[in-house]
Amino acid sequence: MGTAQDETRRPASRLADYWPSGLAVPAFMISWSILVLLPIVIIVAFSFLQMKSYRVVYEPTLATWTNIIVSERWFTVVRTLRIALTITAIELLLAFPFALWMAKRCRSKSLKAMIVTLLTIPFFLDMSSRIIVWRSILDVNGGINSLLLNLGLIDAPIQWLLYSEFAVHFGMIGSYFPAMVFPIFTSLVLIDDEYIHASGDLGGNPLQTLRYIILPLAMPGIVAGIIFTLVPLMAAFVEPRMLGGGFVNLLGDSINSALQELKYPTAAALSTIVIVALGVLMVVLVKLIGRREGNTSLFQVVQR
Amino acid sequence: MNKSSQDGLMLEISHAVHRYGTFTALNDVSLVARAGEFLTILGESGSGKTTLLRLISGLEHPYAVEALKLDGVDVTRTPAHQRNCTTVFQHYALFPHMSVVENVEYGLKVRGVAPAERRSRALSALEIVRLANKHDRRIHQLSGGERQRVALARAFVPQPAILLLDEPLGALDEKLRIEMQIELMEIHRQLGMTFVYITHSQEEALTMSDRVILMTKGRIAQVGAPADLFDRPESRFVADFMGMENLLEGRLVEHGGEHVTVALDDTTVRGRLSRQGSAAVGSKVIVGMRAERISMGAEPPPDATLNSVRGTLRSSIYRGKYLDREIETTAGVLKARIWSSSSEFEGSGYAWWRPEDCVVMPA
Numbered sequence: 141m142g143t144a145q146d147e148t149r150r151p152a153s154r155l156a157d158y159w160p161s162g163l164a165v166p167a168f169m170i171s172w173s174i175l176v177l178l179p180i181v182i183i184v185a186f187s188f189l190q191m192k193s194y195r196v197v198y199e200p201t202l203a204t205w206t207n208i209i210v211s212e213r214w215f216t217v218v219r220t221l222r223i224a225l226t227i228t229a230i231e232l233l234l235a236f237p238f239a240l241w242m243a244k245r246c247r248s249k250s251l252k253a254m255i256v257t258l259l260t261i262p263f264f265l266d267m268s269s270r271i272i273v274w275r276s277i278l279d280v281n282g283g284i285n286s287l288l289l290n291l292g293l294i295d296a297p298i299q300w301l302l303y304s305e306f307a308v309h310f311g312m313i314g315s316y317f318p319a320m321v322f323p324i325f326t327s328l329v330l331i332d333d334e335y336i337h338a339s340g341d342l343g344g345n346p347l348q349t350l351r352y353i354i355l356p357l358a359m360p361g362i363v364a365g366i367i368f369t370l371v372p373l374m375a376a377f378v379e380p381r382m383l384g385g386g387f388v389n390l391l392g393d394s395i396n397s398a399l400q401e402l403k404y405p406t407a408a409a410l411s412t413i414v415i416v417a418l419g420v421l422m423v424v425l426v427k428l429i430g431r432r433e434g435n436t437s438l439f440q441v442v443q444r
Numbered sequence: 445m446n447k448s449s450q451d452g453l454m455l456e457i458s459h460a461v462h463r464y465g466t467f468t469a470l471n472d473v474s475l476v477a478r479a480g481e482f483l484t485i486l487g488e489s490g491s492g493k494t495t496l497l498r499l500i501s502g503l504e505h506p507y508a509v510e511a512l513k514l515d516g517v518d519v520t521r522t523p524a525h526q527r528n529c530t531t532v533f534q535h536y537a538l539f540p541h542m543s544v545v546e547n548v549e550y551g552l553k554v555r556g557v558a559p560a561e562r563r564s565r566a567l568s569a570l571e572i573v574r575l576a577n578k579h580d581r582r583i584h585q586l587s588g589g590e591r592q593r594v595a596l597a598r599a600f601v602p603q604p605a606i607l608l609l610d611e612p613l614g615a616l617d618e619k620l621r622i623e624m625q626i627e628l629m630e631i632h633r634q635l636g637m638t639f640v641y642i643t644h645s646q647e648e649a650l651t652m653s654d655r656v657i658l659m660t661k662g663r664i665a666q667v668g669a670p671a672d673l674f675d676r677p678e679s680r681f682v683a684d685f686m687g688m689e690n691l692l693e694g695r696l697v698e699h700g701g702e703h704v705t706v707a708l709d710d711t712t713v714r715g716r717l718s719r720q721g722s723a724a725v726g727s728k729v730i731v732g733m734r735a736e737r738i739s740m741g742a743e744p745p746p747d748a749t750l751n752s753v754r755g756t757l758r759s760s761i762y763r764g765k766y767l768d769r770e771i772e773t774t775a776g777v778l779k780a781r782i783w784s785s786s787s788e789f790e791g792s793g794y795a796w797w798r799p800e801d802c803v804v805m806p807a
Contacts, residue, residue, distance in 0.1 A: 357541055
């Protein structure tokens with residue numbers, strides 16, 4: 141809030157005089173609670189209610205939850221977690237070296253600008269229309285199978301290319317790559333090259349420099365990348381629907397269909413599971429990194 | 445002890461050339477640093493001193509070099525992290541995510557020294573720079589001078605063959621800079637390590653060094669003890685850089701034993717050649733005198749062996765402890781720094797100086 145006080149001294153920003161930091165924090169907390177936390181509380185509460193003939197019955201019950209455990213929806217939770225974590229791990233392994241190259245090795249400014257532009261394309265094209273293109277490529281009669289058949293590399297078309305877990309994974313990797321790359325790239329760009337030189341100068345080989353200097357300093361970006369990738373992955377429904385073809389049922393999809401069938405308590409319960417799962421994952425993430433790097437590196441502000 | 449102990453050379457560079465595109469940053473530079481020496485590479489920005497440092501530390505690979513040896517080992521093709529030298533960076537480059545002691549022990553950590561040993565060695569290094577009580581601080585909690593000392597401790601803990609210091613005092617204020625100069629000399633004496641110190645400040649170079657290499661435009665202008673550069677500059681550039689205020693052009697007319705005679709316009713002066721045999725009779729030379737060695741008065745000096753010229757007073761500036769005066773002579777303007785007010789005069793008068801205080805160098 142130091143900057144807010146500094147600004148009050150500047151005559152240009154008169155508004156700041158009427159907006160003291162003593163008000164800003166409570167205002168933020170209250171609006172955040174109303175806009176974000178309250179709906180979550182309502183969702184959780186809703187999962188303990190029931191719908192009877194399209195009407196909500198305000199009478200607490202565990203019926204929805206027992207139903208989820210008894211029915212096969214339980215497997216959906218596990219599958220969603222598994223796929224979300226796998227994709228997050230793959231994205232991290234792909235994005236970190238790429239971001240490192242872009243931040244520290246890529247000398248050409250125009251090439252860098254071009255890559256950044258290319259990476260933003262997924263944000264301005266509708267997800268469904270992007271994903272559906274893969275169908276024609278991965279299909280039994282699609283591009284890849286035709287190519288492999290024509291080359292004589294296979295005798296019969298590969299069945300698992302589309303409407304399979306492979307296809308869902310494949311589609312997700314493309315969609316969520318920018319979400320992982322950007323935060324990591326930003327945090328790497330901020331690392332002063334002098335630190336990297338100093339590490340080498342003191343005898344650190346490139347791997348040690350990566351382990352002891354670059355990774356800890358990039359940790360806020362890595363954590364942000366994991367969150368930005370993992371959170372939407374837990375709710376993903378476009379890829380499983382379009383590329384899974386009903387064979388790969390994920391939570392996002394289940395919630396969607398529950399809503400369409402007006403099973404609001406079920407949708408609420410499934411959403412609660414997503415929220416709890418994400419909460420647990422975040423705690424585990426923070427603990428893991430905190431133990432390895434010390435808590436300061438997670439949310440540190442680099443001061444020179 | 446080491447491979448080079450017989451000749452005592454810790455650093456040896458012969459005929460280094462470095463180019464950035466078409467710009468020649470280093471033009472055939474050769475130098476050595478002896479074991480335990482405090483060697484200063486002095487020069488303005490763009491003189492090539494930083495390029496030289498980058499070649500030694502391995503941040504940059506020379507365009508061409510005959511030999512680049514650290515402690516007797518040729519390291520021309522060795523990457524930076526395998527070279528036995530460390531750097532105190534200009535802006536310290538202390539790792540912001542580590543505590544003071546973690547920074548200091550980093551060089552030992554990457555060399556695989558056991559945690560307990562490296563901690564104790566780091567703490568004793570912090571003892572030397574008088575920061576042992578702040579070992580668990582974060583870097584941003586330290587003052588500029590303290591950061592400087594942490595950077596120094598971090599660099600000498602792995603006991604490198606040479607310690608490179610890249611303008612380490614540049615970011616400090618003047619008072620702290622003078623304190624740190626004394627401290628650096630003390631630490632150098634205590635460690636007995638070879639220091640290669642890069643600076644643009646002639647004051648730092650004169651105060652701390654055993655030997656100074658003055659560079660200009662990618663070449664070495666002069667090498668010598670601080671007093672050599674200060675009192676016996678071998679070229680106009682060196683004389684000017686070392687703050688010699690009065691530089692006049694003349695022609696050498698006579699070699700005579702200890703002193704040479706130089707014709708300045710309509711008068712002759714006697715002085716000493718900064719390097720024997722550097723100028724022949726009849727060649728153009730530069731005559732240099734420091735302002736504080738020039739005296740002035742209304743009457744000519746009584747001693748006929750002194751150099752003396754006649755002129756008119758141009759300006760006189762009162763500076764408290766001394767007077768800065770300029771006298772216009774037929775040979776050119778002479779600047780004098782007068783410490784006693786007894787020699788005041790107006791209008792025309794004389795300026796004189798001893799032949800010993802008059803340096804003659806090739807033009």
